[in-house]
Amino acid sequence: MRTVEYTRHGEAAQVLTLREEARRPTPGSGEVLVRMLVRPIHPGDLIGVEGLPGQPEQQSGARTPGVEGMGVVKSVGADVRTLRPGRRVAVFPAPGTWSDFVVIPADLAVPVPDGVSDETAALMLVNPLTLRMLYRAMKKALHGQTGLVLQTAAGSSIGRLVSAAAVRHGLQLINLVRSTSGAEKMRTLYPSQLTIATCDDDWREQVRRHVGERGVQVVLDCVGGSMTQDLAELLADGGTLISYGHLSSGTTSLEALPLIARELTVRGVSILHWMSRAPRKRAEDVAFAQDLAQNTPDLLDVAASYDLADFKAAIEHARRPAKSGTVLLTTPRTADSGHGAA
Numbered sequence: 001m002r003t004v005e006y007t008r009h010g011e012a013a014q015v016l017t018l019r020e021e022a023r024r025p026t027p028g029s030g031e032v033l034v035r036m037l038v039r040p041i042h043p044g045d046l047i048g049v050e051g052l053p054g055q056p057e058q059q060s061g062a063r064t065p066g067v068e069g070m071g072v073v074k075s076v077g078a079d080v081r082t083l084r085p086g087r088r089v090a091v092f093p094a095p096g097t098w099s100d101f102v103v104i105p106a107d108l109a110v111p112v113p114d115g116v117s118d119e120t121a122a123l124m125l126v127n128p129l130t131l132r133m134l135y136r137a138m139k140k141a142l143h144g145q146t147g148l149v150l151q152t153a154a155g156s157s158i159g160r161l162v163s164a165a166a167v168r169h170g171l172q173l174i175n176l177v178r179s180t181s182g183a184e185k186m187r188t189l190y191p192s193q194l195t196i197a198t199c200d201d202d203w204r205e206q207v208r209r210h211v212g213e214r215g216v217q218v219v220l221d222c223v224g225g226s227m228t229q230d231l232a233e234l235l236a237d238g239g240t241l242i243s244y245g246h247l248s249s250g251t252t253s254l255e256a257l258p259l260i261a262r263e264l265t266v267r268g269v270s271i272l273h274w275m276s277r278a279p280r281k282r283a284e285d286v287a288f289a290q291d292l293a294q295n296t297p298d299l300l301d302v303a304a305s306y307d308l309a310d311f312k313a314a315i316e317h318a319r320r321p322a323k324s325g326t327v328l329l330t331t332p333r334t335a336d337s338g339h340g341a342a
């Protein structure tokens, strides 16, 4: 069994290593052993490896990146009645999916609907569940009114899910991307939405011309850094900045934002809090993700696939500007890996 691991924070290509061992973990009561076949490289996985500035090392010992992916149930522990060996499952939250095997509680292994490919299944949970969390936060911030929403990094995998949801729900969305070519791509995909490239010197004026006196009610931001101040200035009084990522390397101090004078709200959203939702609510979210994978798999776009052992090349690809979709790490199927997509 192969496992990618690191023992200290640092540049991913330098601190990650591949370990091979003969031993496989065994599932305890209520758990399943999953032979992993495909797992994504999410920006958050790399932040986990590299740490954030000023963040102390969280624990000693070896850690394995990855929180989601898909595979086949290899064996089940005592008291597991819902899953049998051979079942294709998507897993989340499953710390350590950048390994050939993981052990997780059986109720966190979600059956993959028939007809959904392994690649789509590997992307079925984190981003669609994040979309649900962002959408709820956005609705709350809109207070039941129709208002303008602006999102950054709109060409990202999550950004395109938000754009598709906006079309479905008739939400007025403005997309920001950082390049002219990215803007052209978004305009082709979502012609009804205004897309503006922040490489244009006058991008702020372009937004202001469109929103006029109203201002923007909600900003969904995963870029952060120095752009935060510009985003806050585009908000209407009483508006909300929802922060859910930090793709840029800079920072903005809270004091630099007109929070008090303009009664702005800043709130965070993190998929890591999804488990605190009531089980019934989580089941609704999972059903949404399964439906999305089955009916709109093109929204879970794949940039490229690499063997798990080629994780360094895969990480380099995941960081390439202008890529479209998510980079996957794969484990070859063996005779006992169950059946492919039905």
Ligand SMILES: NC(=O)c1ccc[n+]([C@@H]2O[C@H](COP(=O)([O-])OP(=O)(O)OC[C@H]3O[C@@H](n4cnc5c(N)ncnc54)[C@H](OP(=O)(O)O)[C@@H]3O)[C@@H](O)[C@H]2O)c1
Pocket: 042, 043, 044, 126, 127, 130, 153, 154, 155, 156, 157, 158, 159, 177, 178, 179, 182, 222, 223, 244, 245, 246, 247, 248, 249, 269, 270, 271, 272, 318, 320, 321, 322, 323, 325, 326
């Ligand atoms: N809070 C949560 O629970 C949660 C969950 C999932 C994801 N996220 C966050 O959501 C964000 C998007 O994730 P993803 O998986 O959708 O990403 P992705 O598919 O890998 O796409 C990354 C996108 O970010 C853009 N980008 C990269 N660096 C940028 C910068 N400095 N300024 C502006 N744009 C930049 C890229 O633009 P180009 O096309 O121009 O290269 C690309 O469109 C990440 O910040 C991630 O951490 C948060």
